[in-house]
Amino acid sequence: EGYVVAVCGATGAVGRTMLEVLEQRDFPASKVIALASERSAGKKVPFKGGELTVEVLNEYSFEGVDLALFSAGGSTSKTFAPLAAKAGCVVVDNSSAWRMDPECPLVVPEVNPHDLEWHKGIIANPNCSTIQMMVALKPIHDAAKIKRVVVSTYQAVSGTGQKAIDELAGQVTMMFNGQVEDIEPSAYPHRIAFNCLPHIDIFMDNDYTREEMKMVHETTKIMGDESIKVTATAVRVPVFYGHSESINIETELKLSAKECRALLTQAPGVQVLDNPAEQIYPMPIEAQGQDATYVGRIREDETIANGLNIWVVSDNIRKGAATNTVQIAEKLIEMDLVRVP
Ligand code: A2P
Numbered sequence: 001e002g003y004v005v006a007v008c009g010a011t012g013a014v015g016r017t018m019l020e021v022l023e024q025r026d027f028p029a030s031k032v033i034a035l036a037s038e039r040s041a042g043k044k045v046p047f048k049g050g051e052l053t054v055e056v057l058n059e060y061s062f063e064g065v066d067l068a069l070f071s072a073g074g075s076t077s078k079t080f081a082p083l084a085a086k087a088g089c090v091v092v093d094n095s096s097a098w099r100m101d102p103e104c105p106l107v108v109p110e111v112n113p114h115d116l117e118w119h120k121g122i123i124a125n126p127n128c129s130t131i132q133m134m135v136a137l138k139p140i141h142d143a144a145k146i147k148r149v150v151v152s153t154y155q156a157v158s159g160t161g162q163k164a165i166d167e168l169a170g171q172v173t174m175m176f177n178g179q180v181e182d183i184e185p186s187a188y189p190h191r192i193a194f195n196c197l198p199h200i201d202i203f204m205d206n207d208y209t210r211e212e213m214k215m216v217h218e219t220t221k222i223m224g225d226e227s228i229k230v231t232a233t234a235v236r237v238p239v240f241y242g243h244s245e246s247i248n249i250e251t252e253l254k255l256s257a258k259e260c261r262a263l264l265t266q267a268p269g270v271q272v273l274d275n276p277a278e279q280i281y282p283m284p285i286e287a288q289g290q291d292a293t294y295v296g297r298i299r300e301d302e303t304i305a306n307g308l309n310i311w312v313v314s315d316n317i318r319k320g321a322a323t324n325t326v327q328i329a330e331k332l333i334e335m336d337l338v339r340v341p
C-alpha cells in the first residue's frame, strides 16, 4: 500500500528536509529510497526514527519507483530526470533545469494545481523566492489584477546549500575569535558574515542576476498571465533560514490595506502577522521550520492610485523547496496523476 518514493540529493540541505517533510506529513509511501552522489554511498540519513542507507544515483535507480523528488542540482536533474520519467517514474524537480521548459508544469499547489494535468513526467518546483511571492500575490491578483510588482529580497544562506550554511557559521566564529584577516570566502565572492551581498546566482547580460530574472519569468508562467510585470533586486543576507521580501504591488482595481489583509487572512498557505501596535510582523526567526508564508506590514502605497506594500517571509528550505515539492506530490496523488503518459 502506498508509493515507492526516491529522494535524489538526500544528503543535501533540501533533500534531508524532504525526508523530514515526508515523515511529518505522513506521506503515503510504501518505501523511501535515499539517493546521492558516490561521495555519499553508504552514508546514513535519518528517517522515521531510523535511518536510510544512501545509494548512488544512476540510470537504474528508478526501476519500480513511482515518484522521484529531485534536489541534487541542475545538471543532475538535466541528466537523470528524463531517465526517471522514461522508467515510468514521475519527477518533481526542485532545480532550475526544467522550470521554463514548455513541456513541464511549474507549480505552486496553492496557486496553479490545474497545471499538473498536462505533465509529461517532469514537474518543476519554482525557485524559493518565487514560491513565497506567488502564495502571497495570487489572492491579490485574483481580486484586483496585478499590473506591476517591484520586489527586493533578503535571502538566507541556506538557499545556496549546506556549504554556505557552514561558511556563515564558520565566519561568525572566526570573527569572534579575532581571525577576520584569515577569512577566505568560498561559497560567495565576498564575506557574508555581518554583510549583505546584492548578488545571488550569476550576472546576466542585462546586469540583473539570474535569481532576479527567475522571479520575473517564473511569475508569469505560474500565474498564467504574461501581462504581470515584475522587477527584482535579490540580496543575500547573513540569515541561516528564511527568505524575506519587500513587495510593492500596483493593481488595476483599488484594494485597500484592510481589504488586502482580509483577503490574505483567508488565503491558502498564508498566515497574516500584521499588528504594528504590538510589534507583530513576519520575521525569519519565526518562519524557520514552518510551512506557512507569513505576510505583514500591509500598507497602501500612497504614491499611486492602486498600490500596496507588503512584507513576506517564509522558510526557503521548507515552503521554498522541500514542502512545496512534497505538496506537489500529494496533489498528484489527489488528482490521480502519478503516471507518465
Ligand atoms: P552528495 O552529498 O553525495 O554530494 P546541497 O544543495 O545541500 O549542497 O546538496 C546537494 C545534494 O545533491 C547532495 O545530496 C549531493 O550529494 C547531491 N548531488 C550533487 N551532485 C550529485 C550527483 N552528481 N549525483 C547525485 N547526487 C548529487
Ligand code: 11C
Pocket (backbone or CB within 6 Å): 094, 095, 096, 126, 127, 128, 129, 155, 156, 158, 159, 160, 200, 201, 211, 214, 316
Ligand atoms: C537562493 N533561490 O536562495 C536560491 C536557491 O533556482 O532553485 C535556489 C536556486 C534555484 O540562493
